[in-house]
Each structure stands twice: as C-alpha cells, then as structure tokens.
Amino acid sequence: MIQPITALARMSAAAALAATLLAFPAQAQDKPKELKIGIATFLSGPASVFGVPAKAAAEMIAEDLNKKGGIGGVPVSVSFIDEGAGGEALVSNYRRMVQDDKVDVTFAAISSGSCGQLAPLAEDLKMLNLMWDCGASSILEAKKYRYNFRSQANGTPEMLAVLAYLLKTKPDFKTIAVVNQDYAWGRESWEIFSTALKVMKPDVKVVAELFPKFGAPDFSTEISRLLALKPDVVLTTSWGGDLDTLVRQAGQRGLLQQSAFVLGIGESSMQRLGKDLPDGLIIGARGDHWFLHPEMKNDPAFKAFNEAFKAKTGSWPIYSVYHMQQAFSAYQGAVEKAMKANGGKWPSREQVIDAAEGLEFKGWGRGVSLRPEDHQGLEAQIVGVSKTAPGYDFKVLDDMMIFEPKAITTPAGQKSVDWLKTLPPDFVAKLNVQTFKHGG
Amino acid sequence: MDSTIVILAICDGLSYAALVFLVSVGLSLIFGVLRIVNVAHGSLYAYGAYTAATLSLLVAPVSPWLTFPALLVASILVGTVVGGLMERFLLRPVYHLEEVLQLLITFAVFMIMDNLQRMIWGVQPIFAAEPVKLLPNISVLGVNYTSYQVLVLPLVAVATLFGLRYFLRYTLSGAIIMAVTEDREAATAIGIDAKRVFLVTFIIGASLAALGGALASPTTSLVPGMGTDMIVLSFAVAATAGLGQIEGAAVTALVIGLARAFIIYIQPELEVLVPYLIMMIVLLIRPMGLFGVNNVRKI
C-alpha cells in the first residue's frame, strides 16, 4: 500500500505550502472598495433580546456612515453570524467569515462564552476583533492579546458601580442573597460583587447563593427559599427572558416588596417589563449609556439616533445598541487615526491595531479609551433606580450616578478578584459622584 | 427550619409535578397504544404554551376571566390540529416500518416544529400572565404562593388523572383503546378500526401535552427552546413509571417533582441531575418502570 501513502505525503506537502502562503496577512496598502465588518450577535435563542436590536443598530449605523462617506472615504458593509447556533456552528461560521468572506474586522460577541472561544481564534487567524458586548473580565486578564480589543467596560467596573450605588443608598443592609444564571457571567459577576462586598462590609451575611440553570422557565422554588429566608437585599445579574420571569414571578408572590432587589444589568428588560417592574429597584445600565442619558439627552444627534432606532424597531435603544455604536466608533477612530499617522495612505491591519492602542473615542456618553497594556476599554458606569414617569409606559431610571472608570476598573496586569481584595474599606465613601434626576 | 422546608418543598414540588405529569401522561398514552416514542411531545407542549399566550393576549382586553377558557381552547386546538395532522400524514404512512424510523420521524417533526415556532412567534420572550394575576396569593407558613401554583395546577392535574382513568376504564371508547393496546390484531379482527383509534389516542396525548404548556404559559417567559428540556424530562418520568402506565405517571411525576424541589433547598446544584438519576436507578432495577408490566425482552 505504498502509493496511497506517497499520495498523502504529496498532498500534505501541497497543503503545507498552501497554508504557508495563506498565513501572511494581506498587506493592504491600496484603499479597498469596501470595508467588510463581520458581526457575531444572537439572532436566535434567549439572548436574541440583545442581539436583534444590536443587528438593527448595526444596519442603521452602517447606512448612516455610508451617507457620510464611510470610514476614511470607504463604504462599509455588515454581515452577521448567529451566536445562537451554538459553539460548533459559531466557530465554523467565524472561520468562514474570516477566511472565505475575508472581512476586514469582526465585532464578536455578546456572550462571554462566545468571546472565550472566538478571541483566541481571532488571534490565530490574525483578525482584528472588537469584543463589543461580552462582559467577562477574565478574557483579557488571563492572556495578552494583540488582535482583540474590548470597546466597552467589563464585569468588574459594572458590578463595582452597582455595589457602590447600593452602599451609598442603602448602607445598612445586613443580609444578602444572589440569584444568578448558572454560566460564566452569572458566576463571575457574583464573584466580583461578593469579593468587593466582603472587603467593604465584612459583617454582611450571604444567606443564599442560587444559580438556576440558564434559561430556567421556573424560579418558584428559588423564590420560595428567598421568601422564607427574607434577605434584605437580593442581587441578580440575570437578563433576557430569565430576568423577565424572575421579576414577574417574584412580583406575583410579593418578594419584590419584601427584599430590595438589585438588577445588576436590568436596563435591557425595563421596556419589556413595563408596569410589572416596581419603583425603587436598583438597576445597572452596563455602561455609560441610557436613552435618557442625563448629559446627552439634549444632544440633537443623540435624540435623532434614538428616534430613528425607535422608528425602525418600535422600541427605544438598550445597552447592546449603544455597545454596537461604540464598536463602530472605535473601529472608525482607529482607522482614521492610523490613516493620519500614515500620511493619508490607507493603513494596514497592523497599523490600525497600533492606532487602536490608547485610542480615545466617543459612543453616546462620555468618552471611552482603549488601554494599550491589555486592550481593555475604560468606560464610565450609570446606575439608577426604577421610577414611574409621565409619557412612558415603562419605568425609567432616576437618581442616576455616573461612576468614572479609572477608580473602578482593575488596573492592567492584575486579576480582578486579586485587585478587589486590596481595596480599602472606605473605597465607596471616597468615590465622588454626582446624582442626576430623571427630569433634571 | 426543617419541617418548614418540607412543607415549602411540597408546595413547590406540586405545581412542577402537575405540569410534568400532564406532558408525560400524554407521552405514555401514545406509547402504550401506538408503541411510538413521540420526540415531538415537547414541541406540542411549547405550541400549547405559545398558542395559549396568543389567545390570552387577544381576549384579555375583553375580559381577563376569559383567559382561563382560552387556555383550554388553545390546548384542544393544538392537540387536534397539530396532533391530528401529524398522526394522519406523518405517522400513519410509516407504521409498517421499524420502530427506530418511526421515532426518527417524530424527531424530524420536533426539529421542524422548533424552527417554525421561531418563525411564527419570534425570538423575543412573551409573557401573558393574566390568569395568575387574577387569583389571590396564599400564605403558607409565612411564604407567599400564588393560588394558581398551589391550587389550580395540581387540581387540573388530578382532574385529568381521574378523567383519563374514568375514560379508559368505564367508557366504550376507552375500552376500545384498551383493546387495541392489548392486542392490535385481535381488536382489528372483531371489527375495531385501529387506524381511528390511533388517531384519537394521538390527539388525546397531544392535547394533554399542549394543556401542560398552556397551563405553564402564564407563569413563565415563553422563549425558543422551551420544549427541548421538557421532552427529555417527560421521557424520564414516563420511562421511570413504565411506558403506558397512567396512574404510574402521576406517582412518578410527583416523586420527581418533590425530589427536585427538595434538592433545591438542600443542594441546589444537583437540581438538574435528580430526574435522570432517579430514571437511571429505577431502570437498572426494574427496566419496565416502577409500574410497568414485565415484558422486557423480546425474543
């Protein structure tokens, strides 16, 4: 059976040669005809509540950009792959996007699980990737990446801001419980929150740590437990259908009145929950954005963006929409900065990456900057409480605090949990924040 | 705290057991009569839920109390239409084929229904909670429960159980169904139309699954994929009880529902494991199920 082996050897040699040739990234010095942006988002499954609005936003933003001449004078086009198709299909589709469709940049992804898989793959394929929505801080802390950037904050400042708000507004609570989805985000967000809490209020007792299965349709047993245990505060970083179900089932049985619920990333559920969301719940917005952002709400461009989005989709934007905008702004900023540094010539991918390190860009809030050491975005955080307001059939945020990023984001090179343990107990007291009212 | 936990766990376990029973008993019935494992059973559950939610949202502005009959109407609609079409056009042509092929047809139906569901109702969570809101809360040992959860669901399950028993044992149609189950050939020989019996039984089984879904819909967000977990869970209950056993399914659903509720109080991580662990242990000891008849090996 010699022949087949030789044939195999020949094929392998050909393969190796072809692979070597394919390995060099195209040094694109001429202006391309169009910039292809490949976006991973949830088009099916529970997280489509974020993914579908973000897709609509991407299409809107791309159209808008092209009306203004595109990025660096080049029109953009967007294509999407579905995170909801599951791990295998996602990875295959990402590869296809990069290797066959030859996109210029990818925005991936929403789920921390997807980012965990795609970031190393992007690094392998030498594709510039902006992690536009996934929150797990561990991704950029565990490994130093060249090709991956995060154009938003991550779970650590998000949870620290929520904790700070809680400590500033309800400093005397004694017991707390958590009900989080059982996957990376649910576990990590609790780890961050509880580690910081232990440092700042060591006497608080954690009476229950519940991690129902992701996508659980029924929380009645968890709610019964909490009704029996009667904690002062209940934290949940759930989202989507899970959060809707939890809030509604808890509301039906009076748990929301009994314990002070903190919805760590509840902003995205507010419009869907409508009147089922009571007033007075602490709600995090996962960043420096809110469709009635106190500092932006009178900005005409911002208002136009929100109105256009509402006209297109029927709802006001949520945080995934603003994160998508941030990804576009970051990419545009990096390309334009690289072009300037290049004397007006079209930059190569490597040059764009060099420009992205240390880049400062603006989404729809205060600015965001990309830290050169670990490519982590530094973004402020808004936290507020739910409140009924005239003119809206859902609750809005009131008594909003905006936390500046430097104090609440893990310094580069450190792991979040380790850094949190070194925080001084008067950390929250030292944070100087302004409070904004809804109407103000 | 201990006796409190027991009582609370019972209250939580009851409603869960009620829903699981409704779905599994339909599955069991279908297997008992048609000898088909219906993988699409969970999809019938999901369709029952979505249809009930759609109907509820339609009738709620007219009068909130109409949402209750809407649940029933939705389940009968789904059971008859979807179940009937499925049996007549997808299952009847393949009765002569091997059992694994019949099962795969139901698996294919599950995939198709799952896909269609997303196309029809979209991917955003739907919540239609009128029926629950209408009823007051009940306080058990200081813990609030909705009456829907601790009264309505278990009552419907019990009513279904007795209704099915009565139907199968004391009515003519029920006797015919039992005859076909016992011995298909002999029943056909005395003039019973086995094809009609299959159709009727399948519709009943499908309606029961849809009823489970319809009853579940006011309590939870309806999201894509809600049938997938329910399928394997109802298998677990039906197989553990013994496929074809009606009363057995009720007992097993209760056992599994209570076990799950208790575990959440004691060791929450094991919640998902419990039904399958019970299934595994029971089937190892009694492969025909707790109440099954002994005809394990076919030679």
Add this chain to the structure above:
Amino acid sequence: MSARLLSRWAIVLGVAVAAIFPLVLPSWATLITLILAKGIVVLGIIILLQAGQVSFGHAMFYGVGAYTVAFWERYVGAADLMLFLLLGPVIAMLFGLLIGLFVVRYREIFFGMLNLAFSMVLWSLLEKLYHYTNGADGIRVARPALAGISFSPEAFQYVLLYLTLALVLVVSYAVQRYLDSPLGHMLRAIKSNETRLEYLGISARRILLIGYVASAFLGGLGGVLVAIAQQIATPEFAYWTKSGEFVFIAILGGTANAFGAFAGAAVFETVRFFASAQLANAWQLILGVVLIVIIMFAPNGLIGLLNRRKAGAPS
C-alpha cells in the same frame, strides 16, 4: 451487497473532495474534519443498529472523549495529540464496558431509554459541577502538538484534517471487516432471531457487549477529534439532542455499510452550515423535511438510494 463498484467510486470521490477542497477554501478544512469525526461516531451507531438496537445516549461517549482531552489539559498539563487519540477512546471504551455490562441485558426501547438515562446523568453532572467542569460554557481545549511538533494555527487545521482522514480510512476498514466477520454476523443475528443464537451456545449478551464497547471506542475517538478541532468541550456534547443527531445521520446515510455514516454526516453538516449562514435559521426545518422524505421514500438512506439506482436490486 450489490453496487460495490459504485460505492468504491463514491469513496474515492469522497476522499478526494475531503483532501483537496480545503486547499481551495480554508474554512472547509475544519468543516470536513468535523464531518469525518462525527461520521466515526455514527459508525458506532451503525454497529449497534446491526443488532437492531438504537442507543439514545451515544453522545455520552462522545462527551467522554471530548472531556478527557479537556480535563487532561486542565488538570495534568499539555500533551501530545497522539496521546489524546489513544486516551480518549480508551477511556470511553472503559465507560462503555462498565455501562454496557448493564444495558446489554435489555432490548429495544428499554435499551434505548437506559442509555438515555446514563447520558443525561453525565450531561447534568458536566453542566452543574461548575467548579470542576466550568459548567455550560465548557472548557477550552488548546491545540496540542503532534509527535512533538507544534504547528501554526493555519497548518494545524490541515494536519488535523489529513490525520482524521487517515483515521477514517483505517477505522472504516476495521469496522467493515468486523461486520463481515462471524462476530458481525452474530450481531445481526441478535436482530433477526436471538433465540437461535443462544441455541448455538453463544451468549447474545457477550456479542452485544463487544459491539457496544467498540461503538463506545468510536464515540470517544470522534469526541476527541471534535474537541480539538473546535478547541472546546461543552456539556452539549453529551445532551440528548446530540445523540438524536447521530441516529439521524445514521438513518440519513443508510446503515448498510460504513460509507453511509460519512455520507449522512456530510449532508447533515453541510446543510446545517450553509442553511445557518444563508437561510438564517431554516436549517432545522430543511433537515427535518429531508429526513422525513428519506424515511418515507428511501428508508435505506442515501446509500440505499445509490444502490437502488445502480442495479434496481434491493440491498
């Protein structure tokens, strides 16, 4: 088995496509690796189908293979691909032996259900023991070296592809020989008339156990390859829908011979891949309809179709 010549040509064509296409379209390299790897698992299903038994829990061996690699990398350290290709299937085989000792006593629906129960127990352990298994997100699998050589990402995908292709050829040959051997015939006797087998003084249980263990080995091998190709092992690998997929592919391809497994896997994966890319989420619909059509009009699967076309003779 008529139409052997046609099957031979189909095999050659298949191997050629698998070997050459990815050189043109790089993303196909991993896709084809996945097809081949899943085909290996489906070979195991086909073995059991010869005995007339369907396992609704085969994904558990697939999962065991995948997590063997993941756990080894996580708790022991990096290792060579050759080690994983040996370790994964062997551990899956041991699982198969253990579980097989119980399940081979049962037939038909009871066999299927018991396998389902075992696989769901494994799945729930993988899903919920977060601190050991990282739960639903799974464990990342780093690219191992092969025979001491570390390959670049681009080269590795081809290395893995050709390695898998070679394994497929070896394994298919072995399975075909097994099915043609007396052991294989006795396996088929379990389906047609088990009593007769017992009358010959042969333990049906032992025959089935051998087949079961072999299929577990194949399941583990497939799991190792997929985990390394996708660089992740998740609890989904052991979920019931995955078992269903494998049975689906077996029937789709046709259970008459080994090639059916790969034909079925190729159709399944390419439809899923392209439909999810183009028709955004009608892939389940399409595959479901295809399966129904195949079962109703070509119950012997795609291979059966091919055979019928060639000779008009039943296969």
